[in-house]
Amino acid sequence: MAIYKLLLPKMGESVSEATLTKWVKQVGERIEEDDAVVELATDKVDSEVPSPVSGVLKERLFEENQVVQVGDVIALIEVEGPEVEEQEKPTIQQEEKVEPVVEQEIPAEDQDGKIEDTAVIEEAEIPGMDQIQEKPIQVESNHQEIHSGIRFYSPLVRNIAQQEGISQQELDSIPGTGGEGRVTKKDVLNYLQKNKGIEIPKPSQPIIEEVSQPLVQEVKTPAAQVVKTSTGDSEIIEMDRMRRLIADHMVNSVKTSPHVFSVVEADVTNLVNWRNKVKDGYKKSEGENITFTPLFIEAIAKAIKDFPMINVSVDGYNIIRKKNINIGMATALPSGNLIVPVIKNVDQLSLTGISRSVNDLATRSRGNKLKPDDTQGGTFTFTNIGAFGNIFGMPIINQPQAAILAVGTIKKKPAVLETEFGDVIAVRHMMYISMSYDHRVIDGALGGQFIRRVADYLENWDSERVI
Numbered sequence: 001m002a003i004y005k006l007l008l009p010k011m012g013e014s015v016s017e018a019t020l021t022k023w024v025k026q027v028g029e030r031i032e033e034d035d036a037v038v039e040l041a042t043d044k045v046d047s048e049v050p051s052p053v054s055g056v057l058k059e060r061l062f063e064e065n066q067v068v069q070v071g072d073v074i075a076l077i078e079v080e081g082p083e084v085e086e087q088e089k090p091t092i093q094q095e096e097k098v099e100p101v102v103e104q105e106i107p108a109e110d111q112d113g114k115i116e117d118t119a120v121i122e123e124a125e126i127p128g129m130d131q132i133q134e135k136p137i138q139v140e141s142n143h144q145e146i147h148s149g150i151r152f153y154s155p156l157v158r159n160i161a162q163q164e165g166i167s168q169q170e171l172d173s174i175p176g177t178g179g180e181g182r183v184t185k186k187d188v189l190n191y192l193q194k195n196k197g198i199e200i201p202k203p204s205q206p207i208i209e210e211v212s213q214p215l216v217q218e219v220k221t222p223a224a225q226v227v228k229t230s231t232g233d234s235e236i237i238e239m240d241r242m243r244r245l246i247a248d249h250m251v252n253s254v255k256t257s258p259h260v261f262s263v264v265e266a267d268v269t270n271l272v273n274w275r276n277k278v279k280d281g282y283k284k285s286e287g288e289n290i291t292f293t294p295l296f297i298e299a300i301a302k303a304i305k306d307f308p309m310i311n312v313s314v315d316g317y318n319i320i321r322k323k324n325i326n327i328g329m330a331t332a333l334p335s336g337n338l339i340v341p342v343i344k345n346v347d348q349l350s351l352t353g354i355s356r357s358v359n360d361l362a363t364r365s366r367g368n369k370l371k372p373d374d375t376q377g378g379t380f381t382f383t384n385i386g387a388f389g390n391i392f393g394m395p396i397i398n399q400p401q402a403a404i405l406a407v408g409t410i411k412k413k414p415a416v417l418e419t420e421f422g423d424v425i426a427v428r429h430m431m432y433i434s435m436s437y438d439h440r441v442i443d444g445a446l447g448g449q450f451i452r453r454v455a456d457y458l459e460n461w462d463s464e465r466v467i
Contacts (some may be wrong), residue, residue, distance in 0.1 A: 002144060004053050004077040008068045011042060011372040017069050018042045018372075021241075023340075025057045034157075034182045036076060040068075041241065042372040045339075058443050099206035109282035159432040160188050191323040240339045251398045257314075257438040261394050262448050266455035268410060269429040271295060272464050282467065286352060290467075293329065293362075293424065294354040296407055297382055301346040301458035303324050307450045312441055313400040317350070319441050328378035328398060329358065340398060341365055342378040351467050405454065431458075 009016065018040040025037050036048040037057070059076040062068055161171050166188070174191050176183040193204060220338050239247065275292065282290045304311045313321045325347045329338040341361040364370050381398040386409035395404045408431055415428040433455055437447045 004055060005080050006049070006075040006077055008040075008074050009049065009127060010068055010070050010074050011040075011047065015042050015070070015376060017144060018047075020062050020064055020066050020074070021046070022064060023060060024048070027057055027060060028185055028311050029057050031057055031077060032177070032183045033186070038056050038273055045370055045372045046377055048100065049074070051077060053079050070450055074306050091428075110218050114384060123146045124466050143401065155199050157183055160185065164188075164192055166191075201399075240335075240337075242335070243337075246338060249399065253396050256399055257397050257402070258440060259394075259436050260399065260439040260442075260444065260447065261434060261436050262444070262451050263392055263432060263434045264451050264455045266431050266433055266458050267415060267428050268431050268458050268461075271461040272410065272429045272457055273355045274440070274461055274465060275462050277463075278467065286355075288356070288359055289308060290351075291358065291386065293358050293412075295461075296384075296458070297327055297343065297346060297354055297358065298351055298382065299454050300327060300382055300405060302457050303450055303453040305347055306453055307446060308448050309446060310403055310437075310442065312402050313379075314402065314441055318414065322379040324377075324379060326379045328375075328381040329361070329396075330381060330383035330398075331362060333368070336368060339365055339370070339375060340378060340381060341370055341374045342376065344361060344377060381405070382407075384463045387432070394434060395436050397438060401439055403435055405433065405435045405451065407433040408434070 011018065019042070019043045020038060022039040023037075023343060024039060025031055025035070031037060031051045031054060032055045034279040035054065036050045036052050038049050040047050040049065055077040057075060060074070062072075062074055062078070068074055076293055124305045133152070157171075160166075170191075171183065171188075174183050174187055178185055250263055262388050264434060271292075275290065275295065279290055309319075312324060313322070314321045324345055326342050326344045328342045329337060330340050333339055341364075343349075343354065343361065349357065361370070361374060378398065378401060381395075381404040383395050383406045385393045385395075385406050391411075392408040393406050395406050397404050410429050410431045412427050413430045415426050415430060417424050417426050417428075433451055435447060435451045
């Protein structure tokens with residue numbers, strides 16, 4: 001017998017630790033390849049660590065609710081075969097060798113004519129809006145587990161399928177004998193031998209693949225576990241873990257930053273007309289909808305380049321100015337909780353690139369498939385309250401950032417226009433933009449100029465722009 005040391009894998013460039021929330025397997029219990037062994041939590045994102053080997057759980061080295069560092073040995077698994085050498089702690093270089101880049105189809109949703117289409121906020125019914133349309137898009141992912149439908153496939157299974165010409169439809173039809181019906185390497189080999197007549201050589205002794213790096217599943221954010229108790233005429237509902245994190249984060253933000261607010265009204269008629277003109281052609285050429293969200297985010301990134309002292313955080317009496325422009329977009333989850341996935345280096349992306357990132361992150365947020373690194377590294381946050389018919393709001397700063405910008409619903413309103421022939425009243429598409437910012441480092445002048453610049457970029461949208 002041999003001992004396999006299961007490590008906590010690296011879960012993202014900016015994620016160095018995780019909280020062990022639940023042991024799925026008990027000591028002495030049989031573990032099949034790809035079975036989930038333990039559940040982890042990083043900030044608001046939950047994940048599982050499945051076993052890349054079959055065996056028996058010999059020892060658990062951490063207790064539930066303990067914090068575990070990336071590379072720590074979290075469990076010992078007794079396996080058949082020769083002695084297994086001790087694993088090296090995972091590094092970025094090692095991960096580059098074992099994490100394949102694969103393509104998967106992810107449905108992207110849009111709601112035409114809606115200020116904040118479903119790319120950022122979960123679906124909301126607003127009178128006069130068109131129906132949601134769906135179109136698959138191609139997204140590259142370097143995550144170690146691939147999700148298809150409701151099944152998970154490890155890179156080993158995926159690679160065997162690719163090499164042997166097994167289509168996705170065939171792969172989905174293979175009965176899985178792993179935990180929760182997962183397809184294991186043995187299942188794929190049996191399928192090949194039975195259906196394609198491929199002889200699988202039997203090794204002289206058991207082989208343990210990929211011992212240098214345990215695999216992490218696609219991240220799952222579970223639905224809220226509601227615990228209710230009744231006391232007379234009241235009902236007490238216990239917060240789930242994510243709601244507790246949100247509550248603590250919001251209270252900490254109000255305690256940390258003296259909030260100040262600015263509001264402007266923007267005439268976004270040119271923007272609305274341009275999007276209506278290009279959306280059909282864009283969908284045909286790019287295979288996905290172009291929503292208002294990437295247009296807002298592009299304007300924010302341009303304004304940040306004009307006013308870089310907005311893109312800061314505070315450390316005591318030091319101001320830390322961020323070189324990267326990483327914009328988080330507040331996204332409502334099916335559970336009713338909130339999460340903020342981050343688009344990295346927005347200023348280096350084209351409008352098409354921003355649109356793809358928005359659709360990808362929003363779709364994976366609603367599907368509970370975000371990776372821990374997807375919510376890390378934000379330097380500024382954007383939220384859209386217009387999807388709920390709100391005119392404007394005053395959001396709470398997402399610490400440790402210094403500002404958060406919100407947009408309200410786009411409404412047709414009469415407005416006074418100045419022309420060479422005098423003032424006229426016309427029907428225009430108007431929208432409120434509001435921003436909360438940390439008065440320790442952003443004064444009213446800077447905050448007011450910044451939000452006005454965002455409005456200027458939106459108001460002066462090039463009606464002839466080609467993408």
